Amino acid sequence: MKPTNIKDSEYFHKVVDCQYACPAHTPVPHYIRLIAAGKYTEAYMVNWESNVFPGVLGRTCDRPCEPACRRGRVEEEPVAICRLKRVAADFKDDIAQYLPEIPKVKNGKKIAIIGAGPAGLTVARDLAPLGYEIHMYDDQTKGGGMMRSQIPSFRLPNSVLDQEVNVILDMDIVKHFNQYVTSLKDIINGGYDAVFVATGAPKGKDLPNLPGRWDAKENIHIGIQWLANVAFEHTNKIGKKVIVLGGGNTAMDCCRTSRRLGGEEVKVLVRSPFKEMKASPWEKEDAIHEDIPILENHVPKSFVSENGKLKGMFFEKVEAQYDEKGKRKLVPTGEPDVFIEADDVIIAIGQENRFEWIEKDLGVEFNEWEMPVVDETTFASTCAGVFFGGDAALGPKNVITAVAQGHQAAISIDKYCQGQDISDRPAPDVTLISTKMGIHEWSYDNGVSADLRFVVPQEDKKITLADRKKEVELGFDLQSAFKEAERCLNCDVQTVFMEDKCIECDACMDVCPTQCINFTENAEEEDLRAKLLIPALDKSQDILVSDILKTGKVMVKDEDVCLHCGLCAERCPTSAWDMQKFMYKTAKAGC
Amino acid sequence: MSYIKPKFEHPRAPKNTLGYTRKEYEGSLSTLCAGCGHDSISAAIVDACFELSIEPHRVAKLSGIGCSSKTPAYFLNNSHGFNSVHGRMPSVATGANLANRDLVYLGVSGDGDSASIGFGQFAHVIRRNLNMTYIVMNNGCYGLTKGQDSATADHGSVSKAGSVNNFEGIDMCAIAIELGATFVAQSFSGDKNQLIPLIKAALSHSGFSLINVVSPCVTFNNNPGSTKSYDYVREHNEALSSLDFVPVKEEITTEYDEIDVKMVEMHDGTFIKLNKLHQGFDPQDKLSIINALQVARQKDEILTGLLYLDTESIELNDLIGTVNKPLNSLTEKELCPGSEVLEKINAGLR
Ligand SMILES: Cc1cc2nc3c(=O)[nH]c(=O)nc-3n(C[C@H](O)[C@H](O)[C@H](O)COP(=O)(O)OP(=O)(O)OC[C@H]3O[C@@H](n4cnc5c(N)ncnc54)[C@H](O)[C@@H]3O)c2cc1C
Ligand SMILES: Cc1ncc(C[n+]2csc(CCOP(=O)(O)OP(=O)(O)O)c2C)c(N)n1
Ligand code: SF4
Ligand code: SF4
Ligand code: SF4
Ligand SMILES: [Mg+2]
Numbered sequence: 001m002k003p004t005n006i007k008d009s010e011y012f013h014k015v016v017d018c019q020y021a022c023p024a025h026t027p028v029p030h031y032i033r034l035i036a037a038g039k040y041t042e043a044y045m046v047n048w049e050s051n052v053f054p055g056v057l058g059r060t061c062d063r064p065c066e067p068a069c070r071r072g073r074v075e076e077e078p079v080a081i082c083r084l085k086r087v088a089a090d091f092k093d094d095i096a097q098y099l100p101e102i103p104k105v106k107n108g109k110k111i112a113i114i115g116a117g118p119a120g121l122t123v124a125r126d127l128a129p130l131g132y133e134i135h136m137y138d139d140q141t142k143g144g145g146m147m148r149s150q151i152p153s154f155r156l157p158n159s160v161l162d163q164e165v166n167v168i169l170d171m172d173i174v175k176h177f178n179q180y181v182t183s184l185k186d187i188i189n190g191g192y193d194a195v196f197v198a199t200g201a202p203k204g205k206d207l208p209n210l211p212g213r214w215d216a217k218e219n220i221h222i223g224i225q226w227l228a229n230v231a232f233e234h235t236n237k238i239g240k241k242v243i244v245l246g247g248g249n250t251a252m253d254c255c256r257t258s259r260r261l262g263g264e265e266v267k268v269l270v271r272s273p274f275k276e277m278k279a280s281p282w283e284k285e286d287a288i289h290e291d292i293p294i295l296e297n298h299v300p301k302s303f304v305s306e307n308g309k310l311k312g313m314f315f316e317k318v319e320a321q322y323d324e325k326g327k328r329k330l331v332p333t334g335e336p337d338v339f340i341e342a343d344d345v346i347i348a349i350g351q352e353n354r355f356e357w358i359e360k361d362l363g364v365e366f367n368e369w370e371m372p373v374v375d376e377t378t379f380a381s382t383c384a385g386v387f388f389g390g391d392a393a394l395g396p397k398n399v400i401t402a403v404a405q406g407h408q409a410a411i412s413i414d415k416y417c418q419g420q421d422i423s424d425r426p427a428p429d430v431t432l433i434s435t436k437m438g439i440h441e442w443s444y445d446n447g448v449s450a451d452l453r454f455v456v457p458q459e460d461k462k463i464t465l466a467d468r469k470k471e472v473e474l475g476f477d478l479q480s481a482f483k484e485a486e487r488c489l490n491c492d493v494q495t496v497f498m499e500d501k502c503i504e505c506d507a508c509m510d511v512c513p514t515q516c517i518n519f520t521e522n523a524e525e526e527d528l529r530a531k532l533l534i535p536a537l538d539k540s541q542d543i544l545v546s547d548i549l550k551t552g553k554v555m556v557k558d559e560d561v562c563l564h565c566g567l568c569a570e571r572c573p574t575s576a577w578d579m580q581k582f583m584y585k586t587a588k589a590g591c
Numbered sequence: 592m593s594y595i596k597p598k599f600e601h602p603r604a605p606k607n608t609l610g611y612t613r614k615e616y617e618g619s620l621s622t623l624c625a626g627c628g629h630d631s632i633s634a635a636i637v638d639a640c641f642e643l644s645i646e647p648h649r650v651a652k653l654s655g656i657g658c659s660s661k662t663p664a665y666f667l668n669n670s671h672g673f674n675s676v677h678g679r680m681p682s683v684a685t686g687a688n689l690a691n692r693d694l695v696y697l698g699v700s701g702d703g704d705s706a707s708i709g710f711g712q713f714a715h716v717i718r719r720n721l722n723m724t725y726i727v728m729n730n731g732c733y734g735l736t737k738g739q740d741s742a743t744a745d746h747g748s749v750s751k752a753g754s755v756n757n758f759e760g761i762d763m764c765a766i767a768i769e770l771g772a773t774f775v776a777q778s779f780s781g782d783k784n785q786l787i788p789l790i791k792a793a794l795s796h797s798g799f800s801l802i803n804v805v806s807p808c809v810t811f812n813n814n815p816g817s818t819k820s821y822d823y824v825r826e827h828n829e830a831l832s833s834l835d836f837v838p839v840k841e842e843i844t845t846e847y848d849e850i851d852v853k854m855v856e857m858h859d860g861t862f863i864k865l866n867k868l869h870q871g872f873d874p875q876d877k878l879s880i881i882n883a884l885q886v887a888r889q890k891d892e893i894l895t896g897l898l899y900l901d902t903e904s905i906e907l908n909d910l911i912g913t914v915n916k917p918l919n920s921l922t923e924k925e926l927c928p929g930s931e932v933l934e935k936i937n938a939g940l941r
Contacts, residue, residue: 074599440592448597503821505626505809506781510634514601515613534601551825565597573626573809 001525003547003554006496009430012582014542015559016492018081021068023404025428025586026050028065028081029492033444035084036485038478043088045098050586052122052168052403053147055160058086059473060151062280062398070491074514074561077453079488080476087481089160095167100129102171107131109417112192114138114181117145118399119390120198121168122406123413126589128171130414135192136173139180143169145200146391147399149228152253153469154260184358184386194385194413197358197372198406201391205350207245212303216310220303223250223348230257230468239343242266243313245300246348247277252284254346255292260468267340269298269313271330273320286472290461299330301337303345312341351396362386371395378422379409387413410589426587435493435579436569442579444493446566448513449486490564494582497555499546501576504553508568508577509533514561517568522554532558596620607644616641618665628780628806628821629659629728633666635783636697636726639790640667643838651687651694655680655709658735659701659728659806667697678709681716684723685907691917692908695794696723703733706742706761717770717799722906724793724800727763728780730808731819738811749816763803764898765884768877773904774800775880776897779824780807785895788836788863792897795836797858798904805893824893831869831883831896837862855900865897874900 004011014020018028027046034043047054061082069078109132113120116138124134142148143165147156169175181187187195204222207213213220219239223246229235242263244255247270258266268287270277274296277284284294298315305311315338318330353371358364363383365373372381374388381388389409390402412422435443457474464470476484509517515533522528522545529536529543536543541560548554569577596619604612616637621630640650647669654660656677663672671694675683684698705713705727716725731744740750745760767775774796778786786804793800805824807813813820818827837854838861853865855875865874872879874897887894914921 073602446593447595448599450598503626503809504781505628505807505821506631506634506783507626510630511621513597513599515604516601534603534605537603561599561601563597563599565593567593567596567620570593571621571625571630573624 001545004544012494013584017068017070018065022065023401024051029490032485032488040088040091041093044092053164055089058089080484083456103131106133109193112187113196115198116143119402119406122403123196123410125168126410130590134173137176137181149231154472157471182357193417197388198390199392201351201353201396203352203354216305219310219344221346223254237262240264241343243342243345244268249279251348252279252287254348266292268294271299378412414589429585431583432580435581440570448565454480454484492582493579496578496580498576501574507571511567511571516558516562518556519553609644613641618668621665624810626809631780633662635786636666638787652697653680653684654699655704657701657704681712693917698725702729702741702743717772719907720798727803728806730806732812734808745818748818751814767801773798773901775899776802777895778804788834791836792863795857795861798906827893829892832865835864
């Protein structure tokens with residue numbers, strides 16, 4: 001193999017598994033160390049820079065970083081990255097002094113943002129400090145989008161959301177709230193230099209053709225509308241027996257909310273097997289903890305009502321069968337249909353976009369699924385000056401994806417307004433600095449904690465089920481936060497190898513606790529991976545290959561389960577290994 | 592500086608027949624200088640014991656004084672250990688071995704420990720053919736006391752301070768063969784491929800096994816002009832053969848009729864497979880190795896590999912007919928056989 005080019009910042013970027021997996025590439029280990037050091041405000045600001053809503057995300061993020069976390073490969077559980085973010089938010093001081101200044105004199109460019117959810121707010125936050133005049137349209141009374149209308153207060157208190165949304169709205173944003181935009185043409189004609197469409201995916205899917213659907217329709221609800229009605233206090237009760245249809249996170253929020261509005265026998269019914277449900281494992285756990293059974297392999301067949309009053313639903317029992325390609329088919333088991341009683345049914349089977357307010361003659365092209373044609377890097381539509389982001393761009397995902405797309409769209413909008421080429425993307429800001437402080441001393445805590453993941457304490461169920469707004473999770477206290485933070489392996493402190501210094505004494509290879517380091521004859525990647533002390537089977541994890549050493553061998557390090565403990569560098573007589581802190585900041589608008 | 596090893600290991604770390612991973616054979620984090628050859632030898636010991644699936648509690652590690660003699664703290668933490676007085680490891684090993692012949696005895700020493708202060712003990716443990724593996728971590732200096740020339744420093748070798756050694760160096764292997772050692776090998780700390788099978792073979796040998804391992808002292812004897820530096824040893828290393836250690840039960844399927852391959856059966860039924868044997872050299876022929884060592888000395892070569900092996904070796908316990916069981920397992924009945932037996936013994940002495 002050719003020697004690894006560590007000058008290419010993508011190489012070390014990939015080694016920081018969590019940051020790489022985070023759509024916004026939040027520098028996770030950096031903020032975790034700040035938490036361990038008791039610097040909560042700094043830790044918060046590192047998050048705020050990259051993910052805009054640390055308090056929200058520290059409670060609700062889908063956390064793609066955690067399944068990617070290295071810690072999960074060397075022991076059972078990843079670091080509680082998400083809940084540590086909440087610690088930063090819970091214990092921060094006033095952040096006012098760290099916020100960017102908003103120019104009093106604007107730069108003469110006017111931007112319309114339609115939709116005040118996370119995507120729209122991110123674009124506002126990125127562009128307002130650059131002097132843009134931002135006009136924000138939303139049909140709700142307050143900003144936040146689905147973070148406000150959908151995510152229930154027992155997971156995300158309003159106060160937390162308000163604080164983080166207001167920080168942005170206070171950046172001289174011109175609010176046009178309580179206003180549903182019915183024509184994109186009108187907006188474009190309103191004298192804006194660019195328009196950002198961030199209207200989300202606001203339409204809940206229905207089962208319009210299921211027999212009996214329209215017979216007792218007052219008691220059959222669409223999940224996201226129902227949740228919004230609860231959030232805005234138009235709905236405050238539900239029947240004792242509730243069926244929730246669907247296996248995603250919306251279904252989990254619906255069933256848990258039902259339990260708080262009077263639902264005593266709340267059941268979730270899913271078509272798929274339990275383990276294939278879309279809901280995150282922790283959401284399922286929380287639902288089950290609130291005494292909500294999840295019945296798998298039940299396909300809805302019909303609604304049953306008597307004299308206009310809902311009685312329940314019939315379900316067909318199925319089982320999952322898989323073909324050679326692993327493709328799933330749900331096949332009826334032949335058992336008799338199951339009847340389940342219900343006073344109310346909530347349909348939570350997915351969301352769709354709504355673009356009837358976008359005129360067809362504006363030049364905004366739509367594809368066969370009626371989604372706008374959007375460039376996945378620039379988030380530009382086919383109509384110059386109109387950009388999309390968040391759930392409105394590429395379909396429903398989550399808050400952190402909406403934020404990440406918002407950042408990219410903001411870069412494009414800024415370039416567009418400055419007459420620059422939007423396809424020319426700014427490079428990340430990357431630094432690599434030695435952590436060496438003395439012979440065997442590093443500026444990071446290189447000891448590896450053996451603690452297992454700490455559990456976030458929850459409020460007593462009796463209390464939380466009685467009050468819809470009572471937050472379930474209590475968050476880490478500072479002591480467990482410290483210990484949890486210490487579980488982080490500091491994957492951003494990179495093992496940098498300098499072949500010209502190596503005398504091939506093998507000390508690093510001998511001391512490596514996970515046997516990552518090898519000195520061996522060079523070969524093609526496949527063979528090289530196979531012949532390591534412990535073969536490097538996971539191709540998604542890179543191997544670091546040196547140039548040819550004096551004896552003709554090469555050093556090969558499998559990044560997969562490196563603990564970043566620095567022992568190789570401590571045992572190296574010539575400092576051929578150095579532990580260097582890698583900082584990767586994605587570019588933001590105006591940088 | 593780290594003092595504690597992380598407890599984690601590779602999730603796919605291989606297991607031996609006992610179900611143990613390499614971790615079970617490791618020791619504490621080394622406090623030797625970074626890059627010391629001794630640490631590589633410790634790692635080779637760990638690998639050899641792991642691969643042989645030796646139960647750690649069946650090993651006794653013994654040593655004298657020196658950086659080398661400190662290494663038992665850095666391997667086999669689950670084994671017995673005795674850090675003795677300078678140069679006195681052989682007598683402690685002899686006593687322990689006579690008291691309990693069931694354990695695997697692994698002695699670790701340095702060139703100072705064995706060739707200077709302990710030279711006498713070294714000689715006698717060899718001539719008694721004590722059943723043990725004796726590893727000399729040979730760096731040509733007294734590392735622990737800051738690098739004075741030792742008795743194995745070669746004539747003409749230059750110290751870090753620049754002085755030239757005017758004395759003849761002691762050749763540990765030649766001496767051992769002269770004194771009747773039944774297993775003699777030489778190796779280099781930087782060549783695990785050779786060292787690990789040698790340690791395995793030595794541990795399987797019944798009788799005294801010496802492995803003299805050239806092991807650079809990075810701090811005091813790795814300078815240009817030193818004949819025990821990484822660079823010098825790599826340049827002057829002359830392997831007599833490469834070898835594989837073939838465990839007992841493994842079936843020998845390949846045919847070994849090639850001229851340059853020799854299979855040697857060990858006392859316990861294991862085999863050593865010697866590949867690419869040097870011409871005119873046979874490790875079972877004493878004269879051939881004495882000759883080879885002399886020639887190598889003239890050519891400034893360091894001969895490595897298995898130098899000499901006597902498969903007919905009779906170890907000390909069998910030579911002097913000690914009891915087969917460890918002394919600690921003997922009961923009062925066997926230890927105090929009664930006045931009748933005493934009478935008989937006394938009668939025999941009259
Ligand atoms: C029940 C539920 C729970 C969820 N839980 C989580 C979670 O725990 N974690 C997570 O990361 N994600 C979660 N999500 C997903 C997440 O809320 C969305 O992916 C995210 O909010 C999308 O952000 P956005 O900015 O693209 O749009 P949205 O947040 O949907 O914001 C769009 C805004 O635009 C407004 N709007 C739409 N059309 C118009 C118009 N024509 N004129 C004016 N205003 C308009 C909408 O009212 C809304 O305020 C959840 C979603 C649901 C449905
Ligand atoms: C009886 C006695 N004499 C002298 C010493 C001082 N001393 C300690 S270590 C050592 C030499 C060790 O050399 P070596 O065995 O080669 O070990 P190395 O440190 O080189 O591995 C000496 C002379 C001592 N500890 N005890
Ligand atoms: S151990 Fe820490 S730095 Fe590494 S992936 Fe997990 S959270 Fe990120
Ligand atoms: S410890 Fe240093 S000098 Fe020794 S082999 Fe490793 S990198 Fe090379
Ligand atoms: S002084 Fe020499 S022998 Fe002792 S630990 Fe350091 S390098 Fe090794
Ligand atoms: Mg020495």
